[in-house]
Amino acid sequence: MHANWNSILPDLVEAYINWQDSPPTPDCDEQLPHFTIDVFNIFTLQTTVTIILDEEASSPRALLRNGYLGTSPIQPTLAISLSTLELFRRIQLFKASFSVEAFAKLMCHYYKIAYRRHYRAIVADAYEVYITILRAVQKRVDRVLGRDVPDWRVMNACPPCGYEVSSTCDESCILEDEPPMTWSRMVCMDGNMSLKRIASIGARARGDLRVLGDSDYFLPSSFVDQFANEVRSHKQDDNVDAPPDDTGGDPTDGADPSQCTKNWKASASEDKKGMWGIFDETGIFASACQHGMILWLINMVRSGELAKYPLAIAAKIIDVLPQKCLNGYDIGCDFAKTLQNSSLGERWRVHGSRCCVNAFHGCSHNYWCQLNHHPNVIVGMGIEDLETLEHVFSASNQLASITRYSSPYHRRLAIEQYFQQWDAEKYANLSVMIYNNYVQALNIIETDTLALNEAMSSMHVTVDMLRQWQVEEHEYFRTLGREAPWDVHAMAYVENLQELRSLRAQLQKASTQLVNSIPAGYTFALPQSGSVNYNAETSRMRKAETERRYLVEWERALAIECTEMELHMGIPVTWESTDALYQETLRYMANRTYERALDKLQQLVVKRLFELHKMNLSQTAYRVRTHISKSLQKRCKAIRTAVNSYNKAAAELNPPRAPLDWLKVSHYNFLDEFELLKDTRNDVRKRPWVRPDAREMMRQLRRLDRANEEIDRCNVQARRLYTAIADEHDQFLRVIGDLKAAEDPLHGIAVEYCERRLNVNVRHIERLHQLASLKGFTGNLSRGRRKGAPPPTPSPSAHPPIAQNGPNVTAESPAGNAAGLTAYNIPSHNHIHSDDGDGGDSDGEDDDETQGDVGNLVDFMGNASR
Template sequence: MSLHSPSEYDFFIPVVDIFTLDTEVSISRDADCLSPTAALIRAGYLGHVPHAPSLAFSLRTLEHFRLLHARKPSFSIEAFAKVLCDSYRVRAFDAYLAILRGVDKKINEILGRDTPNWRILNACPPCTYELEEEPTLTFGRMYVLDGGNSAKWMAEGARNHGDMREYTESDYLLPRTYVDKFANEVQSRNLEALDSLEANDDDEDTEADPTRRNIASDCSKNWKAAASDEKKRMWSIFDETGIFVSACHHSLLLWVADMVHSGELAKYPLAIISKVLELLSERSLAAYDIGCGFASTIRARSLGKAFEQQGCRICVDAFHGYAHNYTCQTKNHPNGIQGAGIEDFGAIEHFFSASNALAPVIRYATAYRRSVFLNLFFKQWDDDKYLNLATMIYHNYKQSINIIASESLALDGAKASLGIQDGDLEAWHQEEIEYIACLGKETEWDIHAMTYVELLQKLRDAQTCASDTSLQFISMVPSNYQFLPPSQDVSYSANVSATRKVETHRRYHAERLDTLQREVVALEVKMGVAHWWQPTSPEYQETMKYMAMHTYQHALDNLQRLVVQHLFELQKLNISQTAYKMCTHISKSLQTRCHAIQTAIKKYNDAASQLHPPRPPLEWSKVSHYSFLEEFNLLHEMRQDICDKMWARPAIRETLWQWLCIQRAKEEIERCNVEVRRLHMFIVDEDWHFARVLSSLEESPLYFAVQEFCKHRWLVNSQLLDRIFQIYALLGFSGVASPGLRKGQVDLDVEGDGMDGDDMQDIGTLVEYLSDLALTR
């Protein structure tokens, strides 16, 4: 029904309200109300258009949809519209969100949270709210970054859409222009070979892209599979092929970049690293699934100098870290990094797992709606993770206490039985790292010696072939041979074809023998070899042993790569939670189709049998039941026998592992002691700040909006305080069970800052009440 004439203030309008199921309501409009929209808002409704609305939706209905979508991102507007009425296309939700964003903007202005990068610098108090006289952490900030392709968006192509709006109000998304600066930087370098960030199998041909960089080292190939040609062609139908996300180790988001017309390129993490160096504290630790290779990429770019000067470091997250070779693990796995604590850096994996529910909604939406829904998801994710901050610290603290309590007893018993000290364990751990770092690195002499022996073997084969073909050619000469002109030698002409073929072979092998002799002589001059090595000479025999071990090592690496890939496939299928019978059934199924692994096992066994002494063979039934990747680690051997190394003995290795777990747990407790106190102080300061702002807004029309925001935060903070005091009450808590003073902040009791004693007493009473309430639960 259309509106009445302007002279009549009251009007009727059709409405949608899922709570009352009203179809029409009467709206009272005062004489001073100039707009029907304003009258609708006062009555609790919002029109579907800004001017002269003919349909209105209750604010409670719109808020209900917002809450539903926040908790279940896959719940779309279309689905909600069908629930309301099949004939309506709900566009009031966009206006409602715009109003909420406007209100949030005003609230942030009043609270002083509208400064540039405020969210990045303040959203996670345990990371950012530094206090006076607190212990210095090894890493001031820890964060994780990775890309995912679930947030694809179909390219519009030639299709025309009425909704051509552009969403520019998100402080999560990095502008494309900013990200593309690093594409130009990568392109300006003369990159070699494969430029794609995605590691490709050796047997697959790929097209070089000048904006890409093969930043994954060889160990990354164990788990980073190449996309098939069909999937590569599929990229062309998408505009945004996913998002590249960064988050602190408490899972609160930092920055997000749209991956545009591409896979996971180097420019996306480089853009985020640039922001980290610009805004975050020094001594940061980043985790990336191919962090080992990406570290060299950073150092080779313009960011390298600042990255080194700020003492930053990049590692591999725990989940993907086990797919890297053992050399990489000793350097880049969080378990071995001093200061990383027990953090596994799995925040982004959880983020993408949750954001998958949003994919069906945004894939075919307009660009504007995709950005809106992504931003809603980002905000809800951060709100949930803020609420979970104290719980996360609590569980980490409790887990660390349990690790120290359980492993310390076992460690003390092992040290007593083995007669070793902590200093021995530290020395052996460092020795292992140094040994593994050199493992597999061939010296120039090793390479030349292998080449020389291979040439000698080829030379002997060539001598045999040249001698055989020469004798064969000579044997074809008739015993009664007499020189006659070709025209008169009928018998010789009849065999000329066979003779020429033998002569060709003879000349070929003679030239090959001559070439190999020149190569052998040149290499002998370079190596200073006075006489040819004979099969009986010590140098020859030692090199043959080395070559056998070299072949064994390559066979083992290939077998490990294949098994690692299948282990990760099983993890994706959640096989670790499957019963034994089902695991056996799956193993049998794998046996029928995993010909590559079976072939690799055969090559490994052939290489192992050539060693002296021979290594025991592997069987498919054993390899198919490997449950974790460390079972391959000590198979890696070179010429040096590690059996005489203390750290290679099973008892010492178990003790070293216990010692490392305890070290990481102690570091985690140190970090938790700092973080819980930061969070406590942030809540105290925020409560005081809210009280001061509200007292100055009593006559403002925005008072109730700010008050509603503050009430919500107070409820959240009360739950956080409850957990904080549970941490303080833990048996084994070693920190300071009270808030401190923010770094650079003036003591409020001294300055006052405009608040009288009664106000300060009220705030103190509120905090004390919440603290007591938390302790008594």
């Protein structure tokens, strides 16, 4: 069946384009060849239609030319109207779980006939062919728009991320290049187990062996499998049912195990239990930009999140995206080590990109990890949380009900269709997201600046002091629980000194014994036989001399080693046994086991108390507090083990220390309650930054830094979006004009596509105008030029839609705000208001200052479509 459809598919595509460009008249000339066929048309409820046959047209092409698609590629006896199939497609775009069976039942309801499973098969087959035709038509539209080059969607689908602006095309009003961004792009990636596909059961064979190979969303399996053996899989827990071919390890196997890794694996194991074996495809591994636009998808086959999936995404980032990307992953801290140890390590380092953790998931990581990898502390991050894929998966989970029993081809087709609509919705939301982020950042600056200034004034603290405290906090947790290098080297030095002195004593004893073995009044004489055994005496002397020479060489080597250590450690005079540093090191060596147990306990308890402080913040949401709480419960087990180790070491001291009560330690809420900290070498209680008020000021300062970074990033992204809209508009008019002049039948479809895009862009312009009108707006919304692009050609419309030479838009120039945006009109017939609760004006009235020339564009495209 598929082979028969594929043989006539090019003719069907041409017939569909012709039908869209010039639908046939309903009049039927009975003198011409024709035939009558049963149909489903949910709009007219016709049961039969008469189709005129052209001389060279087959019945499937003739049907399509008249707006119907036959249910069979050869001599169809039933057809479904294209408008009916399009209705089903659009329902699925906005309700992905709406199944073919449900739509078939809906048609039967309208036709007042009993539903039979045969109708479901008819609709499914016709709908698949219809989607195939639409995909072929869209490829033609992409070709005329110049969007058929490899990776075009990834590079250009999100203008705020990828439309880097250089300067204007008019030398009379040159704009400076956009300010450098710390991170050129922010990317997030994660896996989702919802979109599974069940494997074949028993001996049942699968009939549909096709694979959707021309998708620009899915990465090919051959590319992903290049990284299958990059890391060696660690041994899994006995209580986890591993997948049959889970080779290559998970994304953390390339790094030393950490508490973050253990928490992630403990959570992941719940998804693995009892799942393997029943499903063939177990989900998708996705990546997206910070605005939610999908970059790449990977099909996970009989496995969880293997290392090869994020490594393949990292490889695409290196190959396709510009340098210095920030990649958010819920285990980004340990995956960064895996990445560095892989074949991509050097390329990733040269690329200048780095990994971090997502804001929500990062709250369950230990405090040292949060100080390095959490978005709140990363310079240039802004207020982005990189939890985008949580929203993506929450919405895409509705696909699960229709992909569970699909063939691989239909599953991928449904997923691709869903994410195409997702990207269209995310594009329509770009200006709203930029506007809301700008408002949020302004609110943070306004409220936190006042609160921080008042707190600093009351405590007599400066911003420089707060930044120094942040550095000290980072350094403290970097060395927390570790032996100081001086302690380690001092122990080695003292051990060498002790061994050297012991050797010297042995050498002195050996030399003395050798000398004393010489008889008094010794005189040389020739060997004689008698009471003295010459051979035995010779052997004994040789052994004594060999031992002495060995001790001499050993003593010389140790003396040289001690001298070198003294030079490196800056010790001017060799320590004597009475020196204070020598005695202190001896005491530390005697109590080392106790000290190490105490340091470990300090590390765990202090981190726990600092994480509890974060959980008790008023701004922390309930779900985040719950997430932190579960993580702390797991960490309490580690604290309990550390308490047991401490009690064991304390009992072996002379005199022994009192043991710790686990119940008491587990209920500590403040550092002052942990009296044992006074015995540690690095008592945190003496630090000024551990006080709750000081920590709150440090948090507010970080929040202000991120808010100011967000303002800068939104300024850049708003101008990129503005320029992309202008360039796209010029391209649309040029392409539509060329298609109309050439009388290309693709003209009608291109016009429809451009009209939809135009209406979205008009909405963006309105929102950007509201952004420019904000008090505190510091950006520039005059049109720029994309880097590497030639100057835009004049628009064929009477007036250009966007002012190419508009003045800079600043908060200090309200008139400039309007002038920079007067080129795009908000058409009254579109009824675009700001009463949707997304931060705009609630009166719903269009701003007169936004009136311009988009009305000309609407008229032009309307005339072009006619």
